[in-house]
Amino acid sequence: MKILVCISNVPDTTSKINFTEGDTKFDTNGVQFVINPNDEFGLTRAMWFKEKQGAEVHVATVGGAQTEPTIRKALAIGADEAIRVNAEPTDGFFVAQQLAEVVKNGSYDLIIAGRESIDYNGGMVPGILATLLDMNFVNTCISLEVDGTNATAIREIDGGKEKISTSLPLVIGGQKGLVEESDLRIPNMRGIMMARKKALNVVEPVDASQPTQDQKFEKPAPKGPVKLVDADNVGELVDLLHNEAKVI
Amino acid sequence: MSVLVYTESEKGKFKKNAFEVASYAHKVAQDLGTSVTAVTFNVEDNASLGDYGVSKVLKISNDQLATFNAKAYASALAQAAEAEGAKVIIVSSSADSKFLAPILTAKLNGGYVPNVVAAPDSTSPFVVKRTAFSNKGFAHTEITADVKVIGVSNNAFGAVENNTSATVEDFSPSLADDAFSTKSIEVDKVAGKVSIADADIVVSGGRGLKGPENWGMIEELAKVLGAATACSKPVSDMGWRPHGEHVGQTGKPVASNLYIAIGISGAIQHLAGVSASKTKVVINNDPEAPFFKAADYGIVGDAFEVVPKLIEKLKEFKAQNA
Numbered sequence A: 001m002k003i004l005v006c007i008s009n010v011p012d013t014t015s016k017i018n019f020t021e022g023d024t025k026f027d028t029n030g031v032q033f034v035i036n037p038n039d040e041f042g043l044t045r046a047m048w049f050k051e052k053q054g055a056e057v058h059v060a061t062v063g064g065a066q067t068e069p070t071i072r073k074a075l076a077i078g079a080d081e082a083i084r085v086n087a088e089p090t091d092g093f094f095v096a097q098q099l100a101e102v103v104k105n106g107s108y109d110l111i112i113a114g115r116e117s118i119d120y121n122g123g124m125v126p127g128i129l130a131t132l133l134d135m136n137f138v139n140t141c142i143s144l145e146v147d148g149t150n151a152t153a154i155r156e157i158d159g160g161k162e163k164i165s166t167s168l169p170l171v172i173g174g175q176k177g178l179v180e181e182s183d184l185r186i187p188n189m190r191g192i193m194m195a196r197k198k199a200l201n202v203v204e205p206v207d208a209s210q211p212t213q214d215q216k217f218e219k220p221a222p223k224g225p226v227k228l229v230d231a232d233n234v235g236e237l238v239d240l241l242h243n244e245a246k247v248i
Numbered sequence B: 001m002s003v004l005v006y007t008e009s010e011k012g013k014f015k016k017n018a019f020e021v022a023s024y025a026h027k028v029a030q031d032l033g034t035s036v037t038a039v040t041f042n043v044e045d046n047a048s049l050g051d052y053g054v055s056k057v058l059k060i061s062n063d064q065l066a067t068f069n070a071k072a073y074a075s076a077l078a079q080a081a082e083a084e085g086a087k088v089i090i091v092s093s094s095a096d097s098k099f100l101a102p103i104l105t106a107k108l109n110g111g112y113v114p115n116v117v118a119a120p121d122s123t124s125p126f127v128v129k130r131t132a133f134s135n136k137g138f139a140h141t142e143i144t145a146d147v148k149v150i151g152v153s154n155n156a157f158g159a160v161e162n163n164t165s166a167t168v169e170d171f172s173p174s175l176a177d178d179a180f181s182t183k184s185i186e187v188d189k190v191a192g193k194v195s196i197a198d199a200d201i202v203v204s205g206g207r208g209l210k211g212p213e214n215w216g217m218i219e220e221l222a223k224v225l226g227a228a229t230a231c232s233k234p235v236s237d238m239g240w241r242p243h244g245e246h247v248g249q250t251g252k253p254v255a256s257n258l259y260i261a262i263g264i265s266g267a268i269q270h271l272a273g274v275s276a277s278k279t280k281v282v283i284n285n286d287p288e289a290p291f292f293k294a295a296d297y298g299i300v301g302d303a304f305e306v307v308p309k310l311i312e313k314l315k316e317f318k319a320q321n322a
Helices: A037-053 A065-077 A092-106 A125-133 A189-197 A234-244 B016-032 B047-051 B070-084 B095-108 B216-225 B233-237 B268-274 B303-321
Strands: A002-006 A009-011 A033-035 A056-062 A081-085 A110-114 A136-147 A150-157 A160-167 A170-174 A200-203 A212-218 B003-006 B036-041 B056-060 B088-091 B111-116 B126-132 B137-143 B148-152 B167-170 B183-189 B201-205 B228-231 B258-262 B279-284 B297-300
Touching: A002 A037, A002 A092, A002 A125, A009 A065, A033 A037, A033 A065, A037 A056, A037 A065, A037 A110, A037 A136, A037 A170, A056 A065, A056 A092, A065 A081, A065 A189, A065 A200, A081 A092, A092 A110, A092 A125, A092 B095, A092 B111, A110 A125, A125 A136, A125 A170, A125 B095, A136 A160, A136 B070, A136 B095, A150 B095, A150 B183, A212 B111, A212 B126, A234 B279, A234 B297, A234 B303, B003 B016, B003 B070, B016 B036, B016 B047, B016 B088, B016 B148, B036 B070, B056 B070, B070 B095, B088 B095, B095 B111, B095 B148, B111 B137, B201 B216, B216 B228, B216 B258, B216 B303, B279 B303
Parallel strands: A002 A056, A002 A110, A056 A081, A081 A200, A110 A170, A136 A170, B003 B036, B003 B088, B036 B056, B056 B167, B088 B148, B111 B148, B201 B228, B201 B258, B258 B279, B279 B297
Antiparallel strands: A009 A033, A136 A150, A150 A160, A160 B183, A212 B137, B111 B126, B126 B137
């Protein structure tokens, strides 16, 4: 089985978010970039397939040279090869078209992408990718087993979960649950040394449409101070929620 | 050239979000000078959609579509859009809508913007406001594609009554076998429990509750309020509560009217997941907990003393306001 894990290079989850150039660009100043958490769960599951079922694992990202430390980390964790499509990922459909080209050139059986990136939260790359490639697709995937060309997945639904049977080739939008958080790996020195020798192929983007464009960003309006209620007067909270906030 | 809306249903009844997305579609249709066509799956009585501004219903009755199937539903919706000449399609932010919208977008070669929190800034050019950076910011995004797919955030627009009378037409999409290449084998849903996505009120517990054995009072508070229960990340990591209840940047986002956080200090990732909620209440014994800065109302106190009192007061309130 040949697996492609799609990696998004995103600001660390604790990052403070600021904008620059008249609120038209994300301010990367002082921000640490990491593997998108939803992708990291997928990468770790791919490592399991590599170790238990002999899969070959490649990783791909769409981004400039500044994303290379992030994909090098994926190689250090154990991916066999990396591909970087040399383009700014400004739109989900654009990114999906670039990744579709990577998949076609690499004949992969299973493509694992995060259900969404934690920066732009578009959540569209896995579904568009699957549709462009005419592959099966399971979103918000929290469990995946593969037996030959048969796949069994569990996806999270509102208020529960759903078990799905399908077949390879398959695209999943993965998330926490695919593996436990405690199974996530920190690259060790040997992995980091080996990653230096692994191929990181840079390919140029293909012509692709960009159907959406972010014009401007803004931060949420600053919030007023919290209204504190005395612990001995809980009834006042009920009153405030009813009469002031009008939520009960 | 109508605005198309996908109205979700379960077991033949519309979900709450169906009326919200219909209301949003009505607003967009007004701006564009056109009308709203809704697509429904296996719903017999479609008249209620007229109350929210829908003037035409394409009613699909098909046993193959009895359970949700993203690819098949997207195929049916794409055919409905083509039949209606619809260039704007409105969906919700449910797990199902977020599953099918990208497939639909790719089929129609359109542009998709999810997590939209307000009526369009303008319809020419077509610009919508959406959350980004896991609710730590907003983006105003222009959709330049001919076909525009918009995912409306839960509770962002609300259901707005617009009395229209809806005509109903049967619609039979042609579905290839390939549309069913993923099959649902089993659905596991806790019956009678409010899901986080549908909830107006969410009651959430954190590490401050000290252990899963103390969740009874969280559940009781949720029951009194008709709320869903949720938890912080450490709580689901420790296995006190299922993953599906984890709220935050890598868990579920919450966009409820009221979010009550009990024994949750308020890590930045947790706050990102709940910031779309309208009113936030924090109960924590640490006055320095970061959540107090993000909350509207707070009680500094021991959850084990405050929560039972709150349950009593709410019961009294409900008895008086029944």
